[in-house]
Amino acid sequence: MTVVTPVSSASVRPFSIAITDSEIDDLKERLARTRWPDPETVPDWSQGVRLESAQALVEYWECEYDWRRFESKLNRFPQFLTKIDGLDIHFIHVKSENPDAMPLILTHGWPSSIVDFVDLIGPLTDPVAFGGNVEDSFDVVIPSLPGFGFSQKPTDHGWTVSRIASAWAELMERLGYKNWTAQGGDWGSVVTTALGAMRPEGLLGIHLNTPYAFPAQIPEVLSPEERYAVDGLALYMGELGGSNHLQGTKPQTVGFALADSPAGQAAWIYEKFQSKTDNNGLAEDALSIDDMLNAISLYWFTNSAASSARIYWENRSATMSGPQLTLPVAVTVFPRDIPRLPRSWIEDTYSNLIHYGQAAKGGHFAALEQPEILVDEIRTGLRSLRSPHARHN
Numbered sequence: 001m002t003v004v005t006p007v008s009s010a011s012v013r014p015f016s017i018a019i020t021d022s023e024i025d026d027l028k029e030r031l032a033r034t035r036w037p038d039p040e041t042v043p044d045w046s047q048g049v050r051l052e053s054a055q056a057l058v059e060y061w062e063c064e065y066d067w068r069r070f071e072s073k074l075n076r077f078p079q080f081l082t083k084i085d086g087l088d089i090h091f092i093h094v095k096s097e098n099p100d101a102m103p104l105i106l107t108h109g110w111p112s113s114i115v116d117f118v119d120l121i122g123p124l125t126d127p128v129a130f131g132g133n134v135e136d137s138f139d140v141v142i143p144s145l146p147g148f149g150f151s152q153k154p155t156d157h158g159w160t161v162s163r164i165a166s167a168w169a170e171l172m173e174r175l176g177y178k179n180w181t182a183q184g185g186d187w188g189s190v191v192t193t194a195l196g197a198m199r200p201e202g203l204l205g206i207h208l209n210t211p212y213a214f215p216a217q218i219p220e221v222l223s224p225e226e227r228y229a230v231d232g233l234a235l236y237m238g239e240l241g242g243s244n245h246l247q248g249t250k251p252q253t254v255g256f257a258l259a260d261s262p263a264g265q266a267a268w269i270y271e272k273f274q275s276k277t278d279n280n281g282l283a284e285d286a287l288s289i290d291d292m293l294n295a296i297s298l299y300w301f302t303n304s305a306a307s308s309a310r311i312y313w314e315n316r317s318a319t320m321s322g323p324q325l326t327l328p329v330a331v332t333v334f335p336r337d338i339p340r341l342p343r344s345w346i347e348d349t350y351s352n353l354i355h356y357g358q359a360a361k362g363g364h365f366a367a368l369e370q371p372e373i374l375v376d377e378i379r380t381g382l383r384s385l386r387s388p389h390a391r392h393n
Contacts, residue, residue, distance in 0.1 A: 011174065015079045015090060017071050017150065019301050024067060027262055027300065031062035034263040045274060048242075049267045053282070057270055057289065058263050065293045067301075074114070077121060081150075082174060084167045090150035091143035092117075093175065096125040098137035102386055103177040104378070105141045105168055108367075109186025109210075110247075110308055111269040113149045115295045116367040117142050123375045135386070136379040143171060145187065147307030149298055154307070160314050161187070161194045169200035178202050181382050185209040185366055187311055190318065197323040204385040205328030205354065207378050209366045211341055212322035213349035225342035232339030233320060240275050240338065243268065247309035248316045255306020265305060266296050276364035278336035286369050295368075322349060330355035330381025332374070336363035355381035 039051040074092075081088045092114055095101070104124065106117050117140075123130040124138040144151040146159050146167075168191065172180050179202050184192035189210035196206045218230060237244075246254055258265045270283060270292060277286035299305060320339070329350035333340060335358070347353055357377045362370035 012080050012082045015081045015150065016075050017079070019067065019071060023301060027297075028062050030262050031058055034058060034261075036263075045271075046239075049271045049274070054263065054267050054270065057266055057292070060289055061262070061266065061293050061296070065290065065297070067297050070290075070294045070297070073118065077118075079150075082171065084170050084174075085163065087146050087154060087167075088152040089143050089146070089167060089171060090114075091141055091171065092121070093139075093141050094121050094125050095139045096137040098134055100135075100386075101125070101137035101139045102382065103141065103172065103175075103180035104138040104382070105143070105172060105180065105182045106367075107143065107168070107182070107184035107188030107191045108145065108148070109184070109188045109190075110148075110311060111272055111295060111299065112186060112188070112365060112368070113295055113298050114142050114144055115291075115298055116365065119371040120367060120375055120378075123372070124378070127379070130375075132379065136383065138378075139177075141172065141175065143168065145191075145308070145311065147310060148304055149302055153304070154310070157310075157314065159310070161190045161311075161318070162198070164191050165194035165198055166200075168195060169198070169203070172202065179204050181205055181207070181385060183207040183209075183378055183382075186364065190315070190322075193322045193325070196325045196327050196329065199327055203327065205330065205382060206325075207330040207332070207355075207381045209332045209334060209374060209377070210337065210364070211331050211333070211346050211349070212320050213341055213346045214319070214321040214339075215345060215348065216321045223342065223344070226345070229339050229341050229345070236338050243272060244312060248312035251309035251313045252306055254309045258305035259303055262300050265300050266293075268305070269296050269299065273365065276336075276338055277369055278334070278361055278363035286363065287365075291368060325350050326352055328352050328354045328385060330357075330377075332357040332359055332366070332377040332381065334359045334362035334364070334366050334370070336361075337366075338364060354384055357381065 040047045077092045077094055079092050081090055108116050121140055124140050127136045128134050147153045181204050182192045182195050189208045192206050273283040273292055277283055279285035331346050359373050366374045
């Protein structure tokens with residue numbers, strides 16, 4: 001893939017990831033000294049991460065995992081920092097060689113990061129090299145949410161999804177894009193939905209793989225698909241909602257619990273991958289151990305357990321019923337997402353639904369689980385918005 005130099009600006013500074021050897025050594029020493037809890041008293045994951053599974057993950061992290069290999073992979077993509085609304089925002093920016101490529105900003109969620117989108121960059125920017133058509137080319141902009149990864153950590157409160165969306169609109173303007181699109185899942189979907197509600201100048205439309213489209217008032221009579229969604233929401237808010245509840249109420253306590261323990265950080269994220277991916281009982285059925293540890297390592301090395309958790313606290317009044325949107329919206333539903341919404345509610349919420357796709361497989365972390373399917377859905381979903389004038393040179 002050929003990387004083209006992005007729009008030059010004194011306010012946009014090049015960035016490269018460089019974790020020190022001492023930080024890697026410290027991680028391995030901490031992992032070797034892990035004090036393990038007693039085993040669970042049940043034969044399943046109902047009490048959380050199973051001891052045997054956590055020990056295998058941590059042993060691999062300590063003895064076999066190679067952060068340098070992944071760091072090198074990330075550094076092959078052009079990365080930058082730019083100060084917006086008082087914070088340095090880190091982002092990857094890869095431009096297609098196709099001068100008519102559509103600009104696309106991709107937003108991750110929690111416990112996701114820029115890691116999720118690495119395997120999407122090539123197919124989106126250079127579709128021909130991956131069996132696609134040149135007309136489906138994108139320029140991609142992949143920012144790290146404030147307090148996540150290599151973006152600066154806020155030192156005051158108020159970083160709601162609307163504020164993040166405003167920062168993203170500023171970023172796209174700063175990069176010189178007059179017309180652009182946006183995509184996201186999980187919190188990335190919430191930010192992208194906020195962009196859709198805000199409709200900043202130049203935003204042509206959005207693609208969501210986590211639609212927040214529950215009706216404000218759940219009907220008394222439900223179809224089977226609607227009942228499935230309501231049951232999924234109950235599971236999400238109940239049995240699967242432990243980390244969400246703690247991060248929405250006591251994010252600083254979460255930070256204290258995890259900042260000093262890489263094994264704790266690993267278990268915290270591993271459980272989320274296990275519970276929300278399309279698997280047969282273990283996260284390893286859906287994701288490679290290296291993919292999971294790439295994500296976990298990024299959280300560890302940036303010490304962002306507390307700062308990332310605060311997105312739940314900042315937006316604790318948010319609900320699963322998103323705003324009514326009138327701009328073009330494309331949606332892809334993955335079968336093992338939790339909750340999984342019916343098409344009827346999605347159509348009621350997005351009056352200008354330009355694409356509705358149902359993936360054959362995949363769960364909540366679509367970009368990491370099924371990158372090829374998500375790439376195809378993004379291409380298909382946003383194709384009708386293309387214009388030869390979509391990119392500003």
